[in-house]
Amino acid sequence: MRIGLLVGVVVAALFAAVFTTGVVAKVVTDQQAAQAQVRNLSCDAAIGPTDAGDVQTAQGQVDRLTPEQRGIIGQIIAIGKQRGLSPRAWQIAIQAGMTESGMRNLSFGDRDSLGIFQMRPSMGWGTEAQLQDIPYQINKFYDVLLAVPNWDGQRPGDSAQDVERSAFPDRYHRWEPMAARLVQDQGQVADMSGCGQSVGLALPANRAAAAAIAFALGEQGKPYVWGATGPNSYDCSGLMLRAYEAAGITLDRVSRDQYHDGAMLPVRDAQPGDLLFWAYDPANPNTIHHVAMYLGGGKIVEAQQTGVPVHVRSVSFDEDELVPQAVRPGV
Numbered sequence: 001m002r003i004g005l006l007v008g009v010v011v012a013a014l015f016a017a018v019f020t021t022g023v024v025a026k027v028v029t030d031q032q033a034a035q036a037q038v039r040n041l042s043c044d045a046a047i048g049p050t051d052a053g054d055v056q057t058a059q060g061q062v063d064r065l066t067p068e069q070r071g072i073i074g075q076i077i078a079i080g081k082q083r084g085l086s087p088r089a090w091q092i093a094i095q096a097g098m099t100e101s102g103m104r105n106l107s108f109g110d111r112d113s114l115g116i117f118q119m120r121p122s123m124g125w126g127t128e129a130q131l132q133d134i135p136y137q138i139n140k141f142y143d144v145l146l147a148v149p150n151w152d153g154q155r156p157g158d159s160a161q162d163v164e165r166s167a168f169p170d171r172y173h174r175w176e177p178m179a180a181r182l183v184q185d186q187g188q189v190a191d192m193s194g195c196g197q198s199v200g201l202a203l204p205a206n207r208a209a210a211a212a213i214a215f216a217l218g219e220q221g222k223p224y225v226w227g228a229t230g231p232n233s234y235d236c237s238g239l240m241l242r243a244y245e246a247a248g249i250t251l252d253r254v255s256r257d258q259y260h261d262g263a264m265l266p267v268r269d270a271q272p273g274d275l276l277f278w279a280y281d282p283a284n285p286n287t288i289h290h291v292a293m294y295l296g297g298g299k300i301v302e303a304q305q306t307g308v309p310v311h312v313r314s315v316s317f318d319e320d321e322l323v324p325q326a327v328r329p330g331v
Helices: 002-037 052-063 067-082 087-101 134-146 156-164 169-185 207-218 236-246
Strands: 262-266 275-279 288-296 299-302 311-314 325-329
Touching (some): 052 169, 067 087, 067 134, 067 169, 087 134, 087 156, 134 156, 156 169, 169 207, 207 236, 207 288, 207 325, 236 288, 236 299
Antiparallel strands (some): 275 288, 275 325, 288 299, 299 311
């Protein structure tokens, strides 16, 4: 009887182990699948700022947002992430909300229109109570958007129009630069507007890293000038200095000193926002001569050398002169 009891306990333990392993594996698989779904999609359409003037206009519009508007935008992004929708979907919803209501949960509108997206109870969007409930409105917008053919392959304002069916279809484009800026900054997406250079969803080391990434990517195309720290030109450490300054973190001026401005970790464990360094002797930090910001996905943003503007490029952890330690500023 003792032997039978022992066998039963062993069998139960093995069953529990197999069951637990299966559950854990499923959870991991589900998480990976959900993460894989959230990506900055194709660059077939114009999305976001395209020149310096658009960037400045977008930032000014963002700076003027009220707490109510920011709160609603935060919910649009959060619900989009929860549903595994791409940043393009968040941007479309932001452009629609800014156009229809100025991103306010209105209790009035044209005829019986209500809420953020001016949805109409008489047109089957929901009850009056539902169309004052912010999460309901956002989910309803996404539901309709996902039924639009090619919604993620055309200009975001056109997809917003396909959902809203406005008599003024071009008006949604007005908020394109600002919406891209919000998705990039508030949604922590790297390079929302960098057609052909996007690294998809950034998973920054911390909130400061997300802000630093957004700044550095916004300086692409500006010339390299040795000793320059912006705003019109940069050298390698000058770009890092200003990027983290925009995130509220002070770095030293030159790359050799920036190597000591944060927590060190193996370069192969670098996360978006971490600094990578190059040295004539990678084992000797005193010979460091270059610094760049890691973006994730094997990409960096850097001010490299004279004649080469600020840009994004691929990086290999086996590159010559790459220092084996990365640095995480502010930690």
